[in-house]
Structure formats: structure tokens, C-alpha cells
Amino acid sequence: MVPNTPAEQTSENDFDKFVLYNADAVKTILKQHPQVIMTLSGHRHLSTRYLEEDHIAYFTMASTVTWPLRYTVFEVDKKQITYNTYDIRCDPKVREEAKQNMLAVDTKTFPRTQATPNTPQGNQDLLDLISSESTKSGKLSLP
Secondary structure, three states, rough: OOOHHHHHOOHHHHHHHHHOOOOHHOOOHOOOOOOOOEEEEEEOOOOEEEEEEEEEEEEEEEEEOOOEEEEEEEOOOEEEEEEEEEEEOOOHHHHHHHHHHHHHOOOOOOOOOOOOOOHHHHHHHHHHHHHHHHOOEEEEEOO
């Protein structure tokens, strides 16, 4: 729903198509309701991450059917939101083929950007961006 990468913020390669075109209007409505603590948007080619704004966590979750083949489990109580992201259990060959299919595209094709060209370093940067191991789990305190 909200931009999670520099390409989404700048509309590089039309990546703003992943951002709700009227996100500001929706956020204005949501922040008027204090019971709203989070939103979830899925089937992204990014592992779990969030942006927090006005005490609302806007989560983006990975796709379960393309690399990185992940899902996220949330626990919410009165004090916090806890999340853990897990790899889909599948044949390692399927996981590797999904990754190679993602890496096979050129710089002007999703999920590539100028910052992640189809080069060895660009491939590593793209894998780091998408898999985002540091964002697979976390806790957010509630107000």
C-alpha cells in the first residue's frame, strides 16, 4: 500500500504500481480510527517489512508463489505486534529455480532497477533487497 523501496518512491520502472494510488487519502481515514494498528498487503516480491506512520504499521509481505517463497505469522495483543516470516517448505530445486527466474530479468523489468543491474554485484544486491533477512521477524510496541 505504501512505498517500501526507493524505486517505488521514484516510480522507476513503474514500481509505483505497487503503491495504492490514493494511499494518502486512505491513511487519513485510517488514522482517524485509533483501533487501526496495522494494515497488511501481500504478494510482494519483498520479504516482510513495514513502515510505521501515525501509530499504524503498514506491512508488506512476500509472495508465497515466487521467490522468496515466504509467509508471515502475526501475533497481536494489547502491548505489541509480533511477526515471524518463514520460508515455504518445498523441494530445494523449486526454491532455486524460483530464485534463478527472478534473477534472469534485465534492468528494466521487475524486480530489477538501476541499483540492481543483472551483474554479479547487482544480483547480490537484489537478493539482499528481496530476502531482507533482517526484517523476517520483529516486535512493535503499541501505544
